[in-house]
Amino acid sequence: MNNDDLIPLQDVFQLEGPDGSGIYKAVFFAFNTVITLLAGGQPDLVARAFSQVRDECRRFERLFSRTLPHSDISRLNQAAGAESEVSADTYKLLQAAQHYCRESRGTFDITVGPLVALWDFNEQRIPDEQRLRDAARHVGWQGLTLRADGPGSPTSAQHCYYARLADPLAALDAGGIAKGYIADSLTDSMLANQLQSFCISLGGNTVARGRKPNGQPWQVGIQDPADKTAIIGALELIDASLVTSGIYERSFTLDGCLYHHILDPQAGHPVDTDVAGVSVLAKRSIDAEGFSTTLLALGLNEGIAFARSRPEIESAIFVDKQGGVFST
Numbered sequence: 001m002n003n004d005d006l007i008p009l010q011d012v013f014q015l016e017g018p019d020g021s022g023i024y025k026a027v028f029f030a031f032n033t034v035i036t037l038l039a040g041g042q043p044d045l046v047a048r049a050f051s052q053v054r055d056e057c058r059r060f061e062r063l064f065s066r067t068l069p070h071s072d073i074s075r076l077n078q079a080a081g082a083e084s085e086v087s088a089d090t091y092k093l094l095q096a097a098q099h100y101c102r103e104s105r106g107t108f109d110i111t112v113g114p115l116v117a118l119w120d121f122n123e124q125r126i127p128d129e130q131r132l133r134d135a136a137r138h139v140g141w142q143g144l145t146l147r148a149d150g151p152g153s154p155t156s157a158q159h160c161y162y163a164r165l166a167d168p169l170a171a172l173d174a175g176g177i178a179k180g181y182i183a184d185s186l187t188d189s190m191l192a193n194q195l196q197s198f199c200i201s202l203g204g205n206t207v208a209r210g211r212k213p214n215g216q217p218w219q220v221g222i223q224d225p226a227d228k229t230a231i232i233g234a235l236e237l238i239d240a241s242l243v244t245s246g247i248y249e250r251s252f253t254l255d256g257c258l259y260h261h262i263l264d265p266q267a268g269h270p271v272d273t274d275v276a277g278v279s280v281l282a283k284r285s286i287d288a289e290g291f292s293t294t295l296l297a298l299g300l301n302e303g304i305a306f307a308r309s310r311p312e313i314e315s316a317i318f319v320d321k322q323g324g325v326f327s328t
Helices: 043-064 072-077 088-103 129-136 178-192 285-298 300-309
Strands: 013-016 024-030 033-040 084-086 144-149 160-165 197-201 205-209 218-224 227-237 240-246 251-254 257-260 275-282 313-320 325-327
Touching: 013 043, 024 043, 033 043, 043 072, 043 088, 043 178, 072 084, 072 160, 084 088, 088 144, 088 160, 088 178, 088 285, 178 197, 178 205, 178 240, 178 285, 205 218, 205 285, 218 240, 218 275, 218 313, 227 240, 227 275, 240 285, 275 285, 275 300, 285 300, 285 313, 300 313
Parallel strands: none
Antiparallel strands: 013 024, 024 033, 033 197, 084 160, 144 160, 197 205, 205 240, 218 227, 240 275, 251 257, 275 313, 313 325
C-alpha cells in the first residue's frame, strides 16, 4: 500500500465484552473521529460483523476522503474538468448529494471544496476576502455530472461509473453527506451478519437497530453546544438514526467573533444563524445527515418549518445560541 493511503491510527482496534448486560464494544479511529460499535449476539457473529465494519470504514475512507491523494474524491478534484471513473459507492454518494443540494435552498453544496481549503480552524486563520470571493466562483453543484455504463452498452461489458466537474477549479468535499451514506451501509453489513441488536456511532452520527440485549432501547445523548463535555438530554433510538450538527464542532473565536466550519456556499463565510446545534432523527442516516446542515443554516424559525415539510425527518431538535431547546 502506498504510504499516502495510510489512515491515522488505522491499526488501532479495541474489542471488549460482553459486559453485564451482554453488550460487546469495539472502538477504532476513522474519518478523523472515534468510531464506536455496540452489539449483542453470538460472539462469533459479533466479532465477524465488527471486523467487516472496520474494513468497510477503511474502504470508504479511501474512496471519499478529500485529503487522501488516491481517493475517488481526490482524483475527481484533480481531474481539471475531465471525466473520472469512480466506484459504485462514490457514484451513489454523489447522486444522493445532488438530491440534498437541490433540496437545501442553497445552504448545502458538495462542491464547497475551494472554500473549505481556505479555512484552517486549527491555525485559527481567517482567509483573505478576495480569495474567498474568487473561490466562491468555483462553487456550484450543478456543474457535477454523473454517468453510468451498464452491461451490454457500447463502451462497457460491466457496470462502470463516471463523474465530472465541469469547472476545472471546482472541488468536492463530501464531509457533509458521507457519514450518513456510510452509516446506512454499515447498518446493512451488520444486518447481513445476522445481528439484530446494535448501535453504530460515527461521531455525531448514530444508528441503532433493535433493542439492547436486556430489552431496553438504545439511548443517544444530544450535545450541549455550550459545553462539549455535557449533554442537554437523551433520546431513545430504535431502528432509526440521529445526526447532530453544530457550530461548536470545528470553530474558533477571534476578537469576540465565532468562526465555525459550516460555510455559506455563496460567500464562503461561516453561515449566519441563530442555531447553535440541531439533531435530526430519521429512518435513514443519509436523510438525517443530508438535511442537518440545511436546518442549522436556515435558522430556528425557517429550519423548523423546513423540518416539518420533509416526510423523511421524523423530528428535529434545535438548540439556539441562548441555550433554548425547540423540537418539531
